[in-house]
Amino acid sequence: MYYSLHNLSYHYNGLEPFIEEQTVKLHHDAHHLGYIKKLNAALESVQYKEIPLPDLLRNLREVPASIRQVVRDNAGGFYNHNLYWEALVAKEQSIPEKLGKALNERFENFKNEFIECSLSWVGSGWTWLYLNAQKNLQIGVTINHDNPLMEYCPLQGTPLLTLDLWEHAYYLQYKNDKKTYFNAFFNHISWTYVEQLYLQAKQK
Numbered sequence: 766m767y768y769s770l771h772n773l774s775y776h777y778n779g780l781e782p783f784i785e786e787q788t789v790k791l792h793h794d795a796h797h798l799g800y801i802k803k804l805n806a807a808l809e810s811v812q813y814k815e816i817p818l819p820d821l822l823r824n825l826r827e828v829p830a831s832i833r834q835v836v837r838d839n840a841g842g843f844y845n846h847n848l849y850w851e852a853l854v855a856k857e858q859s860i861p862e863k864l865g866k867a868l869n870e871r872f873e874n875f876k877n878e879f880i881e882c883s884l885s886w887v888g889s890g891w892t893w894l895y896l897n898a899q900k901n902l903q904i905g906v907t908i909n910h911d912n913p914l915m916e917y918c919p920l921q922g923t924p925l926l927t928l929d930l931w932e933h934a935y936y937l938q939y940k941n942d943k944k945t946y947f948n949a950f951f952n953h954i955s956w957t958y959v960e961q962l963y964l965q966a967k968q969k
């Protein structure tokens with residue numbers, strides 16, 4: 766087996782009231798797992814080499830054309846959900862100093878800009894905070910399961926935080942009220958984890 770599902774660092778109900786248990790269970794154990802199974806099956810079908818996930822995403826052109834789109838969709842789905850879950854936490858955290866300073870220098874109001882960017886997107890996708898090649902913090906949205914590591918992606922850089930805009934992430938609970946889902950997300954961000962990724966990416 767190439768890749769496997771990561772365990773959550775909190776209980777299925779650990780993100781309530783932001784995301785209810787039923788949605789977390791379905792999202793993690795059905796949707797997230799589904800992407801991994803399809804990815805593994807596609808790679809297995811051509812006996813593809815075993816490589817770290819970020820390298821697979823960065824080098825999609827090397828993947829045989831017959832499975833490239835399946836790999837793009839499902840490796841993206843796998844990676845994006847990993848980051849989504851890992852950058853969430855049960856208890857609200859304040860933003861650590863170094864990351865807070867960087868966000869304040871780059872954005873007038875990071876939260877508002879991130880939410881406005883998410884609201885402006887139509888259809889499935891992901892909102893990102895990422896560090897671009899010039900080491901600047903950026904906000905942007907990618908379509909489907911694309912992400913800033915992929916060479917095909919209009920956004921390029923190191924992902925630091927992501928928000929799932931697919932309806933399966935919120936619809937059971939929030940219906941069409943995406944704005945409330947986006948706002949509640951900010952009460953459960955693991956800022957210590959995001960800062961760790963930020964500092965690592967800055968040093969590269």
Ligand SMILES: [Fe+2]
Binds near residue numbers: 792796846929931934
């Ligand atoms: Fe999702």
